[in-house]
Amino acid sequence: MTARGKPPRKPRVLAFDVFGTVVDWRSSIARDSATFLDRIGRRDIDPAAFADAWRFRYIDVMAAFAASGRGFVTLDVLHREMLDEALRAENIDPSTLDDALLDDWNHAWSRLAPWPDSVAGLTRLKAGFPIVTLTNGNISLMLAMARQAGLPWDALLGAEVTRAYKPDPRAYLGTAEVLAIAPEELCLVAAHHSDLAAARACGLSTAYVDRPDEYGGRPAPDADAAQAWDWTADSLTELATLLGC
Amino acid sequence: MTARGKPPRKPRVLAFDVFGTVVDWRSSIARDSATFLDRIGRRDIDPAAFADAWRFRYIDVMAAFAASGRGFVTLDVLHREMLDEALRAENIDPSTLDDALLDDWNHAWSRLAPWPDSVAGLTRLKAGFPIVTLTNGNISLMLAMARQAGLPWDALLGAEVTRAYKPDPRAYLGTAEVLAIAPEELCLVAAHHSDLAAARACGLSTAYVDRPDEYGGRPAPDADAAQAWDWTADSLTELATLLGC
Numbered sequence: 001m002t003a004r005g006k007p008p009r010k011p012r013v014l015a016f017d018v019f020g021t022v023v024d025w026r027s028s029i030a031r032d033s034a035t036f037l038d039r040i041g042r043r044d045i046d047p048a049a050f051a052d053a054w055r056f057r058y059i060d061v062m063a064a065f066a067a068s069g070r071g072f073v074t075l076d077v078l079h080r081e082m083l084d085e086a087l088r089a090e091n092i093d094p095s096t097l098d099d100a101l102l103d104d105w106n107h108a109w110s111r112l113a114p115w116p117d118s119v120a121g122l123t124r125l126k127a128g129f130p131i132v133t134l135t136n137g138n139i140s141l142m143l144a145m146a147r148q149a150g151l152p153w154d155a156l157l158g159a160e161v162t163r164a165y166k167p168d169p170r171a172y173l174g175t176a177e178v179l180a181i182a183p184e185e186l187c188l189v190a191a192h193h194s195d196l197a198a199a200r201a202c203g204l205s206t207a208y209v210d211r212p213d214e215y216g217g218r219p220a221p222d223a224d225a226a227q228a229w230d231w232t233a234d235s236l237t238e239l240a241t242l243l244g245c
Numbered sequence: 246m247t248a249r250g251k252p253p254r255k256p257r258v259l260a261f262d263v264f265g266t267v268v269d270w271r272s273s274i275a276r277d278s279a280t281f282l283d284r285i286g287r288r289d290i291d292p293a294a295f296a297d298a299w300r301f302r303y304i305d306v307m308a309a310f311a312a313s314g315r316g317f318v319t320l321d322v323l324h325r326e327m328l329d330e331a332l333r334a335e336n337i338d339p340s341t342l343d344d345a346l347l348d349d350w351n352h353a354w355s356r357l358a359p360w361p362d363s364v365a366g367l368t369r370l371k372a373g374f375p376i377v378t379l380t381n382g383n384i385s386l387m388l389a390m391a392r393q394a395g396l397p398w399d400a401l402l403g404a405e406v407t408r409a410y411k412p413d414p415r416a417y418l419g420t421a422e423v424l425a426i427a428p429e430e431l432c433l434v435a436a437h438h439s440d441l442a443a444a445r446a447c448g449l450s451t452a453y454v455d456r457p458d459e460y461g462g463r464p465a466p467d468a469d470a471a472q473a474w475d476w477t478a479d480s481l482t483e484l485a486t487l488l489g490c
Contacts, residue, residue, distance in 0.1 A: 076425070130388055140425035143375055143400050155388050155401045160423065178405065180321065180385035 008205050008230040010243070011187035013179050014125055015134035015157065015204075017166075018142065020214045021191040022122070022236070023112035023149065026051050032108035040097060045090055048216060053089065057082040059221065062136055066168040074138035074160060080106045109137070110144035115211065119150050121236020128245035130154045134175050134188060136165050167198035176204070189239065193225035200227070207231040207239055253450050253475040255488070256432035258424050259370055260379035260402065260449075262411075263387065265459045266436040267367070267481070268357035268394065271296050277353035285342060290335055293461060298334065302327040304466065307381055311413040319383035319405060325351045354382070355389035360456065364395050366481020373490035375399045379420050379433060381410050412443035421449070434484065438470035445472070452476040452484055 019025045029051035037045050061078055083106055084094040094102060125131055133142055135158040142156045159165045162174030176183045183203035190196050191211040200206050208229040214220065233239040264270050274296035282290050306323055328351055329339040339347060370376055378387055380403040387401045404410045407419030421428045428448035435441050436456040445451050453474040459465065478484040 130392060132388075138425075139400060139402070139406075139423050143377075143424070147375060147399065154392065155384060157384070161384075161406060178384050179388070180383075 009184070011129065011205055012181050012185040014129045014131050014187050014189055014207075014243075015175055016122075016131065017188065017190035017192060017195050018133055018135040018137055018145075019109075019112070020211055021189065021209055022118045022151065023114050023145065024211075024213070025055060025109070025112050026214060026216055028112040029054060029108055032105065032111065036101065036105045039101065040092065042090065042092065050086065050090075052215075053086045054079075054082055056221075057085060062165050063167065065165045066170075072159075072163045074141075075109075075136055076106065076138055076141055079109055107141075107144070110141045111148060112145060114149045114151065115235075117235035117237045119152075121238075121240050122152055124237065124240035124245045125243065126152055126154065128240075128243060130179075132157045132175075132179070134158050134166070134172070136171075166195055169198070169202050172199050172202040172204055187230070189236075192220065192222055193227065194222035196229055197225050197227060200229075205230045207233065209236060209239060210234050254429070256374065256450055257426050257430040259374045259376050259432050259434055259452070259488075260420055261367075261376065262433065262435035262437060262440050263378055263380040263382055263390075264354075264357070265456055266434065266454055267363045267396065268359050268390065269456075269458070270300060270354070270357050271459060271461055273357040274299060274353055277350065277356065281346065281350045284346065285337065287335070287337065295331060295335075297460075298331045299324075299327055301466075302330060307410050308412065310410045311415075317404075317408045319386075320354075320381055321351065321383055321386055324354055352386075352389070355386045356393060357390060359394045359396065360480070362480035362482045364397075366483075366485050367397055369482065369485035369490045370488065371397055371399065373485075373488060375424075377402045377420075377424070379403050379411070379417070381416075411440055414443065414447050417444050417447040417449055432475070434481075437465065437467055438472065439467035441474055442470050442472060445474075450475045452478065454481060454484060455479050 016022055030048040033050045034047035037043055037047055083102065087094045122131055131153060132155040133153055135142060138160045139156050146153055157175050157178060159171060161178055162171050164170035164174060173183060176186045179186065184205065187205040187207055188196060188199035189207040189209060191209050191214060196206040196208060206229040231239060231242050233242055261267055275293040278295045279292035282288055282292055328347065332339045367376055376398060377400040378398055380387060383405045384401050391398055402420050402423060404416060406423055407416050409415035409419060418428060421431045424431065429450065432450040432452055433441060433444035434452040434454060436454050436459060441451040441453060451474040476484060476487050478487055
């Protein structure tokens with residue numbers, strides 16, 4: 001049932017990473033970017049490669065945010081800066097483009113499609129546990145995504161509430177504090193070993209969900225951070241079964 | 246359909262006051278307090294009067310919080326301070342009582358029962374609008390209440406996210422900012438004229454829901470703050486009809 005010797009205590013609350021764990025960012029961003037690249041006359045650019053370029057900027061910015069000393073700004077703001085940079089890397093000057101088009105493109109992150117098991121898995125898990133986000137995405141982004149994708153969250157928590165981006169420890173510890181529970185009573189559910197490692201270092205329990213298609217079938221950039229997590233599942237429906245929901 | 250000359254623009258998001266508007270604090274707190282007063286051997290104290298004493302302290306503390314200069318603490322903390330004071334007013338020294346009992350008593354605020362129309366009304370309204378809390382209650386309190394009462398919130402917003410208590414303008418304006426909408430696109434739904442007046446002063450639209458039983462049939466303390474609100478309904482189901490849901 002678990003990858004460790006003794007079964008871990010059942011958590012009081014399940015907190016979910018969202019991008020990649022619950023929703024498929026790559027195919028959704030590639031699909032939307034194909035439309036926008038076409039609208040700006042650049043259908044020569046591969047939209048999946050463009051999605052990857054945008055996402056890899058995100059991973060770098062999140063990892064460096066706490067050390068940067070920059071005051072908190074929402075992920076909508078950061079995603080837009082990264083979009084502008086990804087366009088410049090293709091020799092496109094974003095200041096020559098319509099601002100409403102760029103904003104609409106940026107909001108592609110609120111239109112991500114769930115993995116096929118996500119809604120059914122979350123619905124089952126919600127019967128047994130409070131289910132909350134523990135995401136770097138901001139609240140308005142998560143609200144729009146949840147309503148479009150049918151994600152039945154009990155609460156939208158994460159960076160905007162704690163004012164800290166994962167993997168900053170304050171993001172994990174602050175979420176437990178808001179929930180009025182001890183860190184070890186909170187379980188992070190994520191498809192990313194680096195996220196789970198940071199959560200475990202804060203005392204949270206950990207549930208890994210394998211998402212082999214997140215990077216289009218290529219290895220994840222944090223594959224070397226793998227550990228024996230408290231629970232391991234191939235889907236959120238399998239996790240529901242493991243947790244008795 | 247509305248109390249003003251021209252119909253107001255339909256809101257983009259509905260934000261709800263919770264205590265009194267969605268849930269019936271008085272009968273729930275009186276019922277729980279009867280149990281706890283019995284456990285401490287003070288069944289001579291009228292539990293409904295005790296509930297009123299607790300609640301009126303809340304109204305005073307909220308109104309004065311911004312001017313007090315005190316840093317933000319959650320409503321769970323403030324409710325507990327008010328409980329201690331309400332006990333002292335009955336010549337009961339809270340330091341002589343079991344701390345776990347007092348904590349359990351304090352969490353009566355997360356066990357409030359919804360008004361009979363609340364779940365059906367919110368469910369209908371959610372089909373047409375994002376529905377969020379705009380409450381002075383903290384997130385863990387609202388999460389526990391929502392799961393117990395079946396309140397289908399899209400997001401739990403309010404004082405803990407904005408770090409300001411209503412009627413501080415920052416509570417209303419900060420909630421619109423988190424939602425990434427203009428204040429006039431946000432509608433406060435509340436049973437309290439004073440809350441709606443503060444929201445209107447910030448540019449929000451306003452929906453009044455009449456809850457004549459909130460104070461056990463006696464007039465509300467803010468009855469003199471009544472204005473012609475954008476929408477007026479006797480229940481959340483009637484509000485759903487007014488808003489076309």
